[in-house]
Amino acid sequence: MKYVTLSQTNDLMPTLGLGTWQASSDIIETVVYNALELGYRHIDTAFNYNNEKAIGNAIKKWLENGKGTRNDLFITTKLPHVGNRASDVKKFLELQLNILQLDYVDLYLIHVSFGFQCNPETLTPLVNPSGEYVLDMETDHIATWKKMEECQKEGLVRNLGLSNFNESQISKIIKEATIKPQVLQVELHAYFQQRKLVQFCEENDIIVTAYAPLGSPGAKDHFVTKYNYSPDTFPDLLGHSEVKAIADHHGKTTAQILLNFLLKQKIVVIPKSTSEHRLKENMDIYDFELTPEENNSIKKLDRGEKGRIFNFLFWKGVENHPEYPFTFIIQ
Template sequence: MIKRSKLFKDFQMPIIGLGTWQATDEIIANAIQTALSVGYRHIDTAFNYNNETVIGDTLKKWFDQGHKREELFITTKLPHIGNRPCDVSKFLNLSLEKLKLDYIDLYLIHIPFGFYYDNTTLTPAIDENGYYVLDKETDHLAVWETLEKEVARGRIRFLGLSNFNETQIKNVFNNAKEIKPAVLQIELHAYLQQVNLRNLCEELGIVVTAYSPLGSPGAKEHFVNKYKYSPETFPDLLGLQIVKEISSKYNKSLGQILLKHLIQQGIVIIPKSGNANRIKENFDIFDFELSIDDINELNKLDRGEEGRIFNFLFWKGVENHPQYPFKLPEKN
């Protein structure tokens, strides 16, 4: 199924893509091979994921089998360390080289705030106290104008935003000189349904993509170990009684119910999995429809901001950036 845009006549984005964050190279390569064989044609990655090279190698093998580049929709992202006009070309070049592509279908500003970086490692600079070194001069409009030039050069087809709030989206949309944002990619699942943000995007004609549509169960171990998150931070959406009841009613898996809930509302999804059976299962959701009553029951699970998993506070001091996009949690 293809998602089209009200803004761009030639915009066609597969409504299901394969998310690729947080997995080993071997798992990513196998996952992409499985996904492509099943029928996925949308692959989502980012410079920050550190997996563009293995994705590029895997895609090249697929192209070498006789498949065409235009069959695929590839999304990648400008990293937080590249949120300056002078760095746009550098990081786009790196992504194109790693992915072994001549153009990117959708290029997103990954995060609305900016960091300075270590020139040797191309990772965020951290000061002696463990704080990330913030570039507080982040200028979305200047970055966007530079990205528009890359579209004109043919190196990007469409532009979008990720993790931006309503004010930031309106700023780019209303002031873009040539090209409006085609897509907004945000954390979106049963506990964080972002209704106001989705309504704004509907009004503006922006397509919404949901990352972590299952509550990111695969990222739990990573965040607990690396950033000392509490395991309870990650919701067990697959364990909810109402999801189990609806699953039994339609004879579909728990994950298929949660994904269908989003797709039926016109939301693009990019579930990530390294399990071949799960990858196939996530794609097999077009042979049934949830009733309006069941959709409404799932809508009731929304916890608003309390349901957010990824607030980026694991980057020490990031809340001090003027473009930090989220409402800060209240301190006890």
């Protein structure tokens, strides 16, 4: 395993983590335990994933079985969209720590830049009869961030970051922050390389974490079934002929090529898998170098904004929020 060093705390963050979005509670407990046994030390979850309890069970079991110590692990979770306000930060963080059965998390992210009104009984977004989500139009990033800083000072979280924020939003927080954002987690893969944003983060000592680093092949069925997305919306990076040719040259899988491409840019990757075979494969990504020609070939696959998969428009009406982070709408 290799690591990056986070600014301000000098904590070490494993460059490979296990993503857990869409991993149901009935299977993720076993998956996380197996991943820890294989050598994974970085687990990424979120309140919105509805699997923190199972992940906490796996971590607790692994620790109680004497497999390692809490200091060996790097656990990331996120403030949900229904708690994206200063008054809710500590409430949700303490709730999540209780669910995860942890005294602290290593990284706490604001999951999205916009906020929804919360159903206090279900802790889910309120939805109008029209199907539009009830937006919290008073989302205040600075006030929320200040509460995050307080939680860090209290020892509830080691490091702070953002997810799905744009450059302008991050800049405003940096100007007002005592503890500057240390990590930005965004969609990032060969079809959507976000080079300008990555450069901005490098200039500001912010580590970039790539979610959907393989183009999120598992999201296709979810979005097609639940939100009536067209199957053509989703890229097939794993089957791309150029990536296949590079994989054949190195005796690697296309997934290993795509992950290595990002790692060599000092980008942390959190591919999700429930297959032990793929979990092992996704770890075997540090022992080869792409040639300059191969690297450039993958760079040329970038589609810019047309390559974005996650625009959040499945939350009907979200584009009307003043802090919606993207300036385009995919029809």
